[in-house]
Amino acid sequence: MERIEAVQAAVSVLPRELRLALLACPKGQQSHWEEIRLRAGRGMSCVDGTGGEEPVNLPVTAEDLRLTVELATRASLQSVSEKLAAGFLPLKGGHRLGLCGTAAIREGRILHFRALSSLNLRIACPVPGIGAAVLPDLMESGRFQSTLILAPPGEGKTTLLRDLIRLLGLRGIRTGLADERGEVASLHQGAPQLDVGPLADVVDGCPKGEGLMLLLRAMSPQVLAADEITHPDDVSALCQGANCGTAVLATAHGSSLEELSHRGVCKPLLEQHVFSRLVTIAREGGERRYQVERLE
């Protein structure tokens, strides 16, 4: 039911005709949708939990894509140009719209897309409780152990991170969350749109590295959390947090620790043994399985 509500909220950024076509699909189908993909000149398809694409019989034009972005930005591309440089737009409710097309570049940075070729509407759907099975393995003597959640894109790292933060809050553990893209808590006028529990302090809209340092200085968190470590500043802030005795909880793209260790940016985290637990996510059929590993 929650996923259907999330789907209905997410598709509100689509032009009326496309939206109605999607909402006319059976609820049973909608409840499995995780992404909606639109490709100019081709069509629209819905991606379910298995990663398979199910086409929706309706042609999509380049103008449909432009209108979607117009709706998503309330006709204000200028106010999201920073986010556009990352190739996606965060939407209210934690959903996000990925963009593809002919980019206009200035000083090496994406300014806007001259023409859009495809869009990917990722539906955020919090799954309260998914972290409950994992959390006991991440605790030791009542203390949360620094944990890295590792999985390829679209496997549910952010969903697990959000639920772990929520569960930590319920256990009375204060978390400082650097939510650069607003995907974890999705702050709207200061209030999280997605449940991150009662004790999460959230910084969003600024680079993760700066956000983490700000949290460390200003909010004295017991756990520092960040989604998707991609920049050396994120790594250095997490290392600094760990050195101050704060547990860290972070996610990274990758399918194995070995793959991650080859990536230069994350190397210091592994070399300094910042994490003592590793959670990997594997998909079996439509179900996700979480595996916790102790790191020496």
Added chain:
Amino acid sequence: MIRLLGSLLVTGACLWAGWSRRQWYRRRRQTLSDFCHAFARMEAELSEHETETAALLSLMATGAGRAEPFFRRCLGGMEQLEYRPFSEIWMNALTQSDLPLRQEELALLGRGGRLLGRYDGKAQALLLSQLRREMERCLEHAREEERRQGKTAVLLGLTAGLMAVMLLN
């Protein structure tokens, strides 16, 4: 007595027609001037603060003189974004605002709806400044026309009135 009253009414009506034409030239010049000022303000807002389109329209809806009703309509139309593109909302606001402008000036203004909100702040400010320069050229024409044809319209009205009176008598 009735003849005199009739003559006065006919002359007055023709004079009024000429006078209102002159007023139309004045309103047109003022409207173009207010749009030019509004666009200049919008350029500054866009390039300095990358202000959201709705906030931009809201700013213009209270401080743009004769262009205010247009911007108010545009702002109100933002509620319809779900059903129609912004360029259409802009065009609808233009047609509904009954601005004292020529067709080509309205067409020029209509271009604004196809550039606002589509690019980054600096690019929009640049495109808006090009549009403003074209509007300023229209404003120059409008000034010239008001100067040359405003008085002529009044004189023509008065002359037409007197001629009509003479013919009727």
